[in-house]
Structure formats: C-alpha cells, structure tokens
Amino acid sequence: MLRERRWQVAVSGLVLAAGAYALAGWMFGLMIVAGTWVVPAWVPSAALLVVAFVVALVRRVRLSWPSRVVAVLTSAVALLSWVGDLSATYTVLPASPDGCRVVVRESSFLFAGDGEVFLTSPFGIGPGMGTYQTDDGYRPVTVGDYEFRWESGVGRLSFTGNSTDPILRSTIRTLEC
Known part of the structure; x- marks a missing residue:
C-alpha cells in the first residue's frame, strides 16, 4: 500500500511539474537554448507528461481527480502550443x-x-x-x-x-x- 502511494505521489508530481512548466512557458514566454539548439517551452511539458503517463501505465497508478484535471489541461496546452509551433x-x-x-x-x-x-x-x-x-x-x-x-x-x-x-x-x- 505504501509503495502504491509513493508511485501515485511520483506520478502526480510529474504531472504537476509539467503543468507548472507549461503555465510558466505560456505566461512568461520561456525559452531554453543549448548552443544553437532551441527547445520550445511546450517540449519539456510534453516530455514530463509522457514520462508520467508511462510510469502510470507500467505501475498501474490511478491518479486522483485533481491530478487528472492538471494532466488534461497540461496536455491541451502542450498540444495547442505544438500546433502553434508547426510553422515557426x-x-x-x-x-x-x-x-x-x-x-x-x-x-x-x-x-x-x-x-x-x-x-x-x-x-x-x-x-x-x-x-x-x-x-x-x-x-x-x-x-x-x-x-x-x-x-x-x-x-x-x-x-x-x-x-x-x-x-x-x-x-x-x-x-x-
């Protein structure tokens, strides 16, 4: 039971981090640059969400409803940002x-x-x-x-x-x- 709770907290933390980064990227227009490589703000959010979803599937973690809401909203922001970035x-x-x-x-x-x-x-x-x-x-x-x-x-x-x-x-x- 304790181990399940730890995985639930870990996945919820990943979802929350993805949401926080998506919100910061949207509000403040953050940009990450490594040399001449540019990483748009939606990429880290989407990556954190993918990791959270994979861990949730592999460990059969059920998210609480607030975490589900954050995951859905973050997914929507990342998807809309990706679509907006297609021609950039x-x-x-x-x-x-x-x-x-x-x-x-x-x-x-x-x-x-x-x-x-x-x-x-x-x-x-x-x-x-x-x-x-x-x-x-x-x-x-x-x-x-x-x-x-x-x-x-x-x-x-x-x-x-x-x-x-x-x-x-x-x-x-x-x-x-």
Missing part, C-alpha cells in the same frame, strides 16, 4: 561576450506575420523580451533582413526590410545581458 522558425543570433544569446521565433499565417524575441542567460534559459508584427506573412530575420550587434553588453536588433513588407508594430525592449 527559430533563429539563434550571435552570443554576447558574456554568453547571453538572443533567439527570434517567427511565424506567419495567411497575410500576417509575427516574431518574438527572447534573451537567454549564459545558462540557456530566458524570457521573452518583446514581439513584432509584420504584413503579408513577412519574416525579416528568417530572410536575413535584419542587423544585430552587441554594444557594451546590450544587444541591438533592427530590421532592414522594405516598404512592401513593413514591420507594423514592435515592442522589443532593451536586450541587456
């Missing part, structure tokens, strides 16, 4: 002398495009630092219409597009390492 491209810009990296996630749908800019610490984890919207599904970073440089620990990102593909709105803040 990620670009890792050159690292600062201190090891910080800027990552740009761009996506487009029909006649609209958007981008999110993330600043990761030398440890590879970082929040979103702003967004921009474009016309006609334009992806300025993906096509190379941008300039990026580090000046005294501050990243400067500017777009060099043309009048046929304008940047409609930008909320990119200071990229200070």
